[in-house]
Amino acid sequence: MSTPRAVPVSLAEIARLAGVGRAAVSNWRRRHPSFPTRIAGTDVNPQFSLTDIENWLRENKKLKKSAEREWLWPRFEALGDRDETGAAIAEVGRRLAGRGGTNESPRSNEPAYQEAAGDLIERAVDLGRREGDPDAFAFLLRRWLDVHVRQIATTPEPLAALMADIATHVAPVDGGITAMDPACGTGQLLEAVAEAAAERGGGAPTLLGGDRDPVLAALAEARLNLAEQAPRNNPAPVDAAEPVRIDVRAGDSLRDDPFAGVPADIVLCNPPFNERDWGYEELATDARWSHGLPPRTEPELAWVQHCLAGLRPGGAAVLLLPPAVAARKAGRRIRGSLLRTGQLKAVVALPPGCAAPHSVSLHLWVLRAPAAGDDQPIGGHLLVADGVSRFPRDPGREWTPDWTAIGDFLHEATKATDPAVESAYVRRVPVIELLDDEVDLTPGRHVTPSPADSAPRLAATWAEFEDVTAGMAGSARLLATLELTSVAQDAPTATTVAELARAGALTLRGGQQPPEAVIRTGPPSAEDTPFLTVPDLLSSGAPRGHLAADDLARREAVIAEAGDIIVVGVARAFSAWVHEGAPIALGPQLHAVRVQPEQLDAWFLAGSLRAPANVRQAGTHATSSSRIDVRRLQVRQVPLREQRRYGEAFRELAAFEQLARRTAELGADLVRDLGDELGAGRLASGA
Incomplete structure (x- = not known):
C-alpha cells in the first residue's frame, strides 16, 4: 500500500483552520518545541503537513470542533486538479442524498488515488450526516467554486x-x-x-x-x-x-x-x-x-x-x-x-x-x-x-x-x-x-428619465447638499479659530501604544479572520454583528458581511464597542477613529483600542494615532501596501485636561472630514444629473 502524499498548509491556512490569528500560530511555533517542522516552503513562508498540524492541535487542546469541516477542504484540494476534486465532492453529495456511489472519477483506475479519495469521501459523508447533509456539501462546493472562480461562471x-x-x-x-x-x-x-x-x-x-x-x-x-x-421555509403543501x-x-x-x-x-x-x-x-x-x-x-x-x-x-x-x-x-x-x-x-x-x-x-x-x-x-x-x-x-x-x-x-x-x-x-x-x-x-x-421623475430626486439632492455645506461651513469656522503655536523647547515627550498598554492605560486587540463558512452576506438579522474588513474600507467603507449572534465565531471575534478606537494597520487605508455605532466585529489588520478614561481621552488618542507622521514612524516600509505596527504609533504625554481640549478639536476635524467627503459625493451626483437634464433640453426659461 502506497504512503499518501502529505497535504501542505501555510501559516495563514493553519490560522484559518484553527480559528485564530496568524500571529497566534507564529507564537505557537516559537514557544512550543513540539510544533511540527516545515515540510516545504521557506523560513519566511513555511509549509507544514496538515496531518501533523491537526495532531499537534488535538494534543495541545487547540483543535476547535466547530472548524471540523474546514479541515476537509485542504485534503480535497490535494486530491488533484479541478475535475478530480469536483468529482469527489459530487460523490459526497450523491451519498448524502442516498443515491449510492459511482466510479466515474478521472483517476478511477489508480488504486492509490481511489484509497485516498475513498477515505476522504467517507469522512466528509460522516461529517455531513452529523452536521446536516446540505450544509457540508454546500461548504465543499462553495470552496471549490471559489478556487476555480475564473474557470466556472455561476449565477449568484x-x-x-x-x-x-x-x-x-x-x-x-x-x-x-x-x-x-x-x-x-x-x-x-x-x-x-x-x-x-x-x-x-x-x-x-x-x-x-x-x-x-x-x-x-x-x-x-x-x-x-x-x-x-x-425542508423549505414555509413551503406550500405538495403531494x-x-x-x-x-x-x-x-x-x-x-x-x-x-x-x-x-x-x-x-x-x-x-x-x-x-x-x-x-x-x-x-x-x-x-x-x-x-x-x-x-x-x-x-x-x-x-x-x-x-x-x-x-x-x-x-x-x-x-x-x-x-x-x-x-x-x-x-x-x-x-x-x-x-x-x-x-x-x-x-x-x-x-x-x-x-x-x-x-x-x-x-x-x-x-x-x-x-x-x-x-x-x-x-x-x-x-x-x-x-x-x-x-x-x-x-x-x-x-x-x-x-x-x-x-x-x-x-x-x-x-x-x-x-x-x-x-x-x-x-x-x-x-x-x-x-x-x-x-x-x-x-x-x-430607449429610456430617458422624465422631468416628473428626476425633479424630486434633484430637489432632494440639493436639499441635502445645502444642509451638508452649511454644516461644513460651521465646522470650518470652528477649526479656523484654532491657534497653532510653535513647539516649545520643553514640549512633552512622546510615548508609544505598546508602552501605554504595558502601563494599563489601554488595551489593544487585533482583529481575526473567522472561517469563511460563518461569514454571511445576505440581509442581517437584528441580532447579527457586522463584520468589517480592510477591503470594505477601501471600497464602500461599510461592512459587507456579518456574523450570526449564535455562532461560536461571533463569541470569539474581536468586537469593537461604542467608545473604542478602531485603528487600521495597513498604510493605504491607515486611519483611526472613535467608534460610535453598534458593536462591530473586526477582521485582520484592524485593531480595537479601549482606553482607561481616567488616564486617556479617546478622541485625543485617536487623533494622535492617525497623524500622518505616525505612518512614517510605524510603517514597515515605504509602499502603500505596507503594514503599520500599531504598537509603535506615538502619542504625546500631556495632562488629561489638555487631552480633552485636543480631543474636542480632533472630534471636530473628523466631523469636517466626513462632511467634506459627503459634499464631494453630492456635488458629483448633481453635476451628472444636471448635465443629463441640460443635455436633454430641459432648461426652463428664467423669470
Missing part, C-alpha cells in the same frame, strides 16, 4: 431567484411544471425555480439540466437531490406521492440536445459567452433556427433560439446575456424576427456587478413561446428597463448589489402589463420604433 443565488420569479409570473402554470436549464453548471438556476414552484404550490416540478462538463453535471445532480430533501423528478445529463445541448422533444414550461439559462466554436458548421440546417441561422459570432443567439425551441406553447424563458447581444450588427436580423413574432417580451439591463463578468451590465432577456390564440401584431411593445441608470455607481468605489432594491425594480419592470405604464427607468417601446437599420435593444438607448 439572489439573481437566480429573481430569474425564476420572473419566469413563473410570465408563464404561470397550474400543477407540476417542467423546468429546464440547458447549460446548468452546478444547478443554481434549477434549484431557484424549484424553490419558486414550491412557494406557488401545485404538483412537484420536473427539473431537467444539461451541461457539457461532466463534473458540473454531477455536482448539479447532487445539489438538486440534496435540495429536494431539505408526498409526487417527488421532484430530477434528470441532469452531461452533454453539449446545442450539438446533441439530451432533452430534444421534451417540452418545458420554463427555461432558465446563463449560457457561455463569446464562444466561436459552438457548432456553426454542423448545425447550419438545424430546425431550431426558426428566426434564422445565428452567425458564427453570435453564439448567444443560438442559445436564445435553442431555449425557445424547448418551450411548450405559452412557456417562458429568461436568459442572462452580455450587453453586446442587444446591439451587435451581425444579430440584427434575428433580433428583428424575435420582435416581429412577439416572442421577445422584455430586455432588462442589470447594474454592473450583479454577476460575472462584474465590470459590465449584463442583460436579462424575457421570452415567451406563442400560444394558441395569441395575437402578434407589429404594433406590439417591448418592455425595456435600465437598471444601470437606476443604480448609478461611483467609479472610484466598489459597489455591492442591493438585491432587495434590484428585486423590487425587476418586479416593477417585468410585471407591468399596461402599455401606458412607464417610469423613470422603465418604458414600453413600440416594436415599430425598434425595427430600424440597427435593431438596437439596449435599454439605455
Whole structure:
C-alpha cells in the first residue's frame, strides 16, 4: 500500500483552520518545541503537513470542533486538479442524498488515488450526516467554486431567484411544471425555480439540466437531490406521492440536445459567452433556427433560439446575456424576427456587478413561446428597463448589489402589463420604433428619465447638499479659530501604544479572520454583528458581511464597542477613529483600542494615532501596501485636561472630514444629473 502524499498548509491556512490569528500560530511555533517542522516552503513562508498540524492541535487542546469541516477542504484540494476534486465532492453529495456511489472519477483506475479519495469521501459523508447533509456539501462546493472562480461562471443565488420569479409570473402554470436549464453548471438556476414552484404550490416540478462538463453535471445532480430533501421555509403543501423528478445529463445541448422533444414550461439559462466554436458548421440546417441561422459570432443567439425551441406553447424563458447581444450588427436580423413574432417580451439591463463578468451590465432577456390564440401584431411593445441608470455607481468605489432594491425594480419592470405604464427607468417601446437599420435593444438607448421623475430626486439632492455645506461651513469656522503655536523647547515627550498598554492605560486587540463558512452576506438579522474588513474600507467603507449572534465565531471575534478606537494597520487605508455605532466585529489588520478614561481621552488618542507622521514612524516600509505596527504609533504625554481640549478639536476635524467627503459625493451626483437634464433640453426659461 502506497504512503499518501502529505497535504501542505501555510501559516495563514493553519490560522484559518484553527480559528485564530496568524500571529497566534507564529507564537505557537516559537514557544512550543513540539510544533511540527516545515515540510516545504521557506523560513519566511513555511509549509507544514496538515496531518501533523491537526495532531499537534488535538494534543495541545487547540483543535476547535466547530472548524471540523474546514479541515476537509485542504485534503480535497490535494486530491488533484479541478475535475478530480469536483468529482469527489459530487460523490459526497450523491451519498448524502442516498443515491449510492459511482466510479466515474478521472483517476478511477489508480488504486492509490481511489484509497485516498475513498477515505476522504467517507469522512466528509460522516461529517455531513452529523452536521446536516446540505450544509457540508454546500461548504465543499462553495470552496471549490471559489478556487476555480475564473474557470466556472455561476449565477449568484439572489439573481437566480429573481430569474425564476420572473419566469413563473410570465408563464404561470397550474400543477407540476417542467423546468429546464440547458447549460446548468452546478444547478443554481434549477434549484431557484424549484424553490419558486414550491412557494406557488401545485404538483412537484420536473427539473431537467444539461451541461457539457461532466463534473458540473454531477455536482448539479447532487445539489438538486440534496435540495429536494431539505425542508423549505414555509413551503406550500405538495403531494408526498409526487417527488421532484430530477434528470441532469452531461452533454453539449446545442450539438446533441439530451432533452430534444421534451417540452418545458420554463427555461432558465446563463449560457457561455463569446464562444466561436459552438457548432456553426454542423448545425447550419438545424430546425431550431426558426428566426434564422445565428452567425458564427453570435453564439448567444443560438442559445436564445435553442431555449425557445424547448418551450411548450405559452412557456417562458429568461436568459442572462452580455450587453453586446442587444446591439451587435451581425444579430440584427434575428433580433428583428424575435420582435416581429412577439416572442421577445422584455430586455432588462442589470447594474454592473450583479454577476460575472462584474465590470459590465449584463442583460436579462424575457421570452415567451406563442400560444394558441395569441395575437402578434407589429404594433406590439417591448418592455425595456435600465437598471444601470437606476443604480448609478461611483467609479472610484466598489459597489455591492442591493438585491432587495434590484428585486423590487425587476418586479416593477417585468410585471407591468399596461402599455401606458412607464417610469423613470422603465418604458414600453413600440416594436415599430425598434425595427430600424440597427435593431438596437439596449435599454439605455430607449429610456430617458422624465422631468416628473428626476425633479424630486434633484430637489432632494440639493436639499441635502445645502444642509451638508452649511454644516461644513460651521465646522470650518470652528477649526479656523484654532491657534497653532510653535513647539516649545520643553514640549512633552512622546510615548508609544505598546508602552501605554504595558502601563494599563489601554488595551489593544487585533482583529481575526473567522472561517469563511460563518461569514454571511445576505440581509442581517437584528441580532447579527457586522463584520468589517480592510477591503470594505477601501471600497464602500461599510461592512459587507456579518456574523450570526449564535455562532461560536461571533463569541470569539474581536468586537469593537461604542467608545473604542478602531485603528487600521495597513498604510493605504491607515486611519483611526472613535467608534460610535453598534458593536462591530473586526477582521485582520484592524485593531480595537479601549482606553482607561481616567488616564486617556479617546478622541485625543485617536487623533494622535492617525497623524500622518505616525505612518512614517510605524510603517514597515515605504509602499502603500505596507503594514503599520500599531504598537509603535506615538502619542504625546500631556495632562488629561489638555487631552480633552485636543480631543474636542480632533472630534471636530473628523466631523469636517466626513462632511467634506459627503459634499464631494453630492456635488458629483448633481453635476451628472444636471448635465443629463441640460443635455436633454430641459432648461426652463428664467423669470
